[in-house]
Amino acid sequence: MTPARSSAPALAVVGATGAVGSVLLRILSQRADVWGTIRLIASARSAGRTLAVRAEETEVLALTEDAFDGLGPGDVVVFLTPAEVSARWAPVVATRGAVVVDQSAAFREDPEVPLVVPEVNGHAVRMRPRGIVAGPDCVTAAMIAALGALHAEYSLADLAVSSYQAAGAAGRAGTEVLRRQLSLVAGTSLGEQPGDVRRAVGEDTGPFAAPLALNVVPWSGELREGGWSSHELAVRSETRRILGLERLPVSVTCVQVPVLTGHSLTVRARFEKVVDAAHARDILKSAPGVVLVDDPAAGEFPTPADAAGTDPAWVGRVRASLDEPRALEFFVCADNLRKGAALNATQIAELIAGERA
Template sequence: MNRGPALAVVGATGGAGAVLLQILSQHADVWGEIRLIASPRSAGRKLVVRGEETEVLPLGEEALDGADVAVFLVPEQVAAQWAPVAAAKGAVVVDTSAAFRMDPDVPLVVPEVNPHAVRLRPRGIVASPHCVTLALIVAVGALHAEYGLSGLVVSTYQAVSGAGRAGVETLRAQLSLVAGTELGTGPGDVRRAVGEDTGPFAAPVALNVVPWSGEPADGGWSSEELGLRAETRKVLGLPRLAVAATCVRVPVVTTHSVSVHATFENEVEVARAHEILATAPGVVLLDDPAAGEFPTPADAVGTDPAWVGRVRRSPDDPYALDLFVCGDNLRKGSALNAAQIAELAAGEFSG
């Protein structure tokens, strides 16, 4: 019988929760009891984890009793209320929401980049970055370790599943509306066909791209753009790093992509950058454009790594690299990173 630490999965019935249960069944079994927790309306459902059917418990103090590690895959307001409760009961909390990411007493962790930070948790909570940050940070972090990152300019191509189930349902409904039509050939025709029902997006996402994701912030930026900037700085330990991001929603179901222009303190070489990326944990290098080999969301979806290609040295700056990265926003962008952090925390209970 496995006497490992007890794991509580809060938000087990959601999309990221379903992926986490798959990962727990695929990874080495370091856990003892795995307790599944969700909102009261989802309590009583039975889900399979590690080949065993397990009943979902309603979120409450009793459900959190005795948990050694608690992974929260829930909205920010739910995490803000219940993560401190779990921590006060002695659990190491891993939170995937934005509730604690910028708290100076909460480490923001990507295990391939800053695994040591898991132990530096005055509040008993470890935060996981936003899915867009996670799409690029493993690759950028590996290059930073070699060359010393000095600046980033990025454009994101974000899948609709980043907006939850409503985002996916909105895209599928709009695609069915425009399929077999001549829409997309005249000004405003897609918007007129879709009407006011654009779901969680500011404009139609089918046959379109929407250069906005998040809430309005100062200076015309969105909250997700400034969040990517702040999170990258915190994970890499570069509080003054120059970062500019444009977040764009695209008609892709799952897997975020990022176009990256990175500048460094030292001169870069593509051959050496290839070596770094080819051996970096959590990265797959796919970079032969002449043969049609480069990452796309359709290839990366359902996989764990960050897929990297189109690696080029800037023609105008020997200190700059341009690259394209794809990462599944439900795996590394959420559940996988949380699982990796939880497994690091589980190591503290061994012996």
């Protein structure tokens, strides 16, 4: 017999035991409680574990169809899983009437699935013919709140960005391999001669294309036509979709750096209107999801160490272009696990929960 439904929607988290899932569970304990029951789901190897949710121990269920029993219209299921898992299970959940919030790449290109960052296009969450809402890649999420606020004032014309991506974006495997590599090269003169770091690290590059310790790796993703990476093209496509600018010229270079948590980006945005840097700073100060830290004379600018463990995108080094009066340049950092994934998924889920009120 199906239990009586609470007036508050239920929330299920698939991938609850992963790196992003752990962050999302912490976020739930820090925000207003809009949920009835909270259900935790993960792979079979994690089933039976208990995790603290809202100060209560909750058992993790194995990912099977039975795990979604009792979920229906008004309820929300967040997927924090690899794309192939989301592609397999999200439609199953949606056919039951629950709304899926998927943080993987499985549905980001689907025209029937809105790609949502609540600070920028939260209204799009209501237009979901497949019953699925997608969140963007963590690199896109890091910059898009600041960029969206500036676009609303000046109308974005083209964009060039370089990302400096933390190892944590590759999950626990990324952070673990960086820690191992750092232990191998710590306290040595490695890096002074060609090949030093590669010889010390050996084949232990993990999910990265080259050793990350004492290094910078200008690659993320799979090779695509023209020498672009899949990750670079994804950031381009996602930015266009979220801002509603289908033909926006976007150039992206993705770079991995030896940072555990926190993505950073340099951004050069050219607009349709002439940009006043002082006014742009005022816009960023009041933009939701953004903190402005911009006083280089006092040594105040954002770094990923500042952003780690925090909700907003941190913006600084805001300056007018030297050769283009319609262009603005700035630097932005955000916690890739929190702002870039878990928080965005939580905010989308809360918007959907609010529809039931």
